[in-house]
Amino acid sequence: MPKPKAQERDAQASQQKILDAAEAVFAEKGFDGARVDEIAKRAGLNKGMLYYYFQSKEQLLRALTDKHFEEMAQEKQAFMESLSQGEPVLAERIGEHMMGMFERRKSFLRIIAIEAFKNDEFTREFFRIIDSTIPHLNMLAEKAGMDSETLNRLKMNIFFFGFAPVLLYHTVGEKWTEYSGMDDQTFRQSFMEDFRNNYVSTIKKQFKVEHPGRL
Structure with a gap:
């Protein structure tokens, strides 16, 4: 069953927030120095939500x-x-x-x-x-x-x-x-x-x- 459009928009917005936050943290600290906790915090989401969309730092x-x-x-x-x-x-x-x-x-x-x-x-x-x-x-x-x-x-x-x-x-x-x-x-x-x-x-x-x- 397809997701309602509102849910799709929310999911896309959450993923974009995570990607924006990851880009900022990776650029500042490098991939190895970046921590998932900090990326989630900057995105304004919990770590569980981040892992829901991206299963690993490498995938991100x-x-x-x-x-x-x-x-x-x-x-x-x-x-x-x-x-x-x-x-x-x-x-x-x-x-x-x-x-x-x-x-x-x-x-x-x-x-x-x-x-x-x-x-x-x-x-x-x-x-x-x-x-x-x-x-x-x-x-x-x-x-x-x-x-x-x-x-x-x-x-x-x-x-x-x-x-x-x-x-x-x-x-x-x-x-x-x-x-x-x-x-x-x-x-x-x-x-x-x-x-x-x-x-x-x-x-x-x-x-x-x-x-x-x-x-």
């Missing part, structure tokens, strides 16, 4: 990861649909798309970064982010007649010279401003300018693009 982390990747897939689709028919894909728009996705997921990125150094499974999740945040890549590669070896090299460049700097910006950028004495606005403007230049340069080199600003 997996659910959190799946949630973010599903949302990124939806954002990717919306981004592709926002491009006009026949419109050249602008490198700057792609960079802004990547930055926006990461801006909204600072805590999640911190969790993935911490776990990737300890767990091979999460290292693979790290790599999956490329396909989630660079939605135009396979399409452009196909149009350019790019072979698989060249495409893999492009993905390598984007990951290590595009994604990695952005990851550091969003996870330890505030600490850099404290250490260096640089104000937040100057730091952001400087980083974005250099990021665009380096990102666009990498993509253009791989695709041998002739017109500045276009892919």
Whole structure:
């Protein structure tokens, strides 16, 4: 017998509270240091209710990861649909798309970064982010007649010279401003300018693009 809609809404709301609380605790203390009691407390629920929806801390982390990747897939689709028919894909728009996705997921990125150094499974999740945040890549590669070896090299460049700097910006950028004495606005403007230049340069080199600003 299906649950009444009100019960379904309550269940979804409870699960969302748990996921939000888990993300905050995992980001602050790491997966190993996080305690289920604290997650339940932050969610405003008892531990029994948490275990009703998520049978283990590992399952909770997996659910959190799946949630973010599903949302990124939806954002990717919306981004592709926002491009006009026949419109050249602008490198700057792609960079802004990547930055926006990461801006909204600072805590999640911190969790993935911490776990990737300890767990091979999460290292693979790290790599999956490329396909989630660079939605135009396979399409452009196909149009350019790019072979698989060249495409893999492009993905390598984007990951290590595009994604990695952005990851550091969003996870330890505030600490850099404290250490260096640089104000937040100057730091952001400087980083974005250099990021665009380096990102666009990498993509253009791989695709041998002739017109500045276009892919």
